[in-house]
Amino acid sequence: MHAYGPVPSRRLGRSLGVSPIPLKTCSYNCIYCQLGRTHRQQISRESFYPREEILKDVQKVIDTSKTDYITFAGDGEPALCKDLGWLIRQCKKNWQIPVAVITNASLLFMKDVRQDLKESDVLLSKLDAGSEDVFRRLNRPDNSIGFEEMLEGQVDFRQEYSGKIWLEVMLVAGLNDSDISLMDIRKAIELIKPEEIYISVPTRPPAEPWVMPPVPERIIRAHEIIGSALDLTQYESGEFGLGDFTDVRTAIIEICSRHPLREEQARAIEKKFAKAGCIDEMLSKNILVRVEYRNISYLLPAGFVRGPHTGD
Ligand code: SF4
Structure with a gap:
């Protein structure tokens, strides 16, 4: 199944997730990833599955009265799917529900990726580092992606995009929570000009077990330095949509393979x-x-x- 939920989301309300890519296929290998380590790291875009099959799965689980957003995300970096623009257009045409994309924003330096993502209403993007060194240690990007190139892609996209950008900064103790790192992040955010900034910390089991959130004082300091950021350091609440599931085993395995369950x-x-x-x-x-x-x-x-x- 490519579609699941709706799941409770701290930012999107009841969000119906769509994953157009195989599990843990990503351009990054973030140390805090709740899906574990990246199995397949790449930057080339592919049609991993027939696009009609993905759309059919959305049709099966959609509940227009209970879905606040159709959200492309799921199992890694959704912009790696070559059909993303088509899929977003079809969702908007068929169900008139806003479409969000959760992306690490690393591929926005590619024109076709920007073109596809422009079809969405909200882009939930990411910026955890303000320098090459922190970028490499924290997000562990594919070797072909440099920090400057990634940032330039985000800045270009901002200029072309009429939707909203909600940018998340994930703080990890000892990696990006020093004053210097936070000031670097702030400078980069000033170039991207997102509508909203969120500060979050790892709340679910991370890819690397030594990853920890900063102590509360550093989180407060991050808010002071980055300024006007919303806090996303609490656990989400609300019920998971069980849609089409007819047995408890499948429901639990499917949900927790994308969204580790407490x-x-x-x-x-x-x-x-x-x-x-x-x-x-x-x-x-x-x-x-x-x-x-x-x-x-x-x-x-x-x-x-x-x-x-x-x-x-
Ligand atoms: S956190 Fe997101 S961007 Fe980072 S490795 Fe996991 S899926 Fe990829």
């Missing part, structure tokens, strides 16, 4: 299906694994490639 969220889904014992059975059979991160227990599919804490 154990309490997974148990609430189990309750809805009135299937007590399913999660424990999947844990005992090693279909699911429990991962502790910041004293919260998450459930992940056992096959996820992560750091050494995968088997906890």
Whole structure:
């Protein structure tokens, strides 16, 4: 299935997710990625699946009364899908629901990517670094992407785009939370001119287990330096749309392979299906694994490639 949800999103309300790319296909390999390490790192665009098949999956799960946004995101960098512009246009034509794209913005230096993303209403983009060195250590981009080129792409896109840009800065302790790093980020943001800026921290199990959010004082300092940013450091709340799912196992595996579930969220889904014992059975059979991160227990599919804490 390429479409899932709607899932509760802190910024998009009830967001119906669409993933047009294979799991963990990305131009970055961010140390904090909640999907684990990148399996397939590339910058070349492809039609990974027939575009009609993706659209058909959206049709299956769409609930126009309960969907605030159709959001292209999911399993990596959606701009790697060559059909993204067509898919956005079809969604807007068929369902008249605003379309958002969650992107790492690294491919905006390519004209065809800018062209496709211009079809969206909101671009949720990312900028975690204001220098080449931090960029390489934190986002671990494909070797062919340089910091200046990535930034220039974002600046060019801003000039051509009439939709809204909501830019997120993910803070990681010891990587980009020093005054110098934060000032570099601020300078870059001033060039991009997004409508909104969000400061967030890793809340779900990261690709590298040593990744931690900065201490509260540094988060406050980040707000002072970056200025007028909204805080996105809390956990999301709300219910997951269970759409087409007819059994609890598939629902939990599908959702948590894209959006690691807090154990309490997974148990609430189990309750809805009135299937007590399913999660424990999947844990005992090693279909699911429990991962502790910041004293919260998450459930992940056992096959996820992560750091050494995968088997906890
Ligand atoms: S956080 Fe996003 S941009 Fe970074 S590796 Fe994961 S999917 Fe790619």
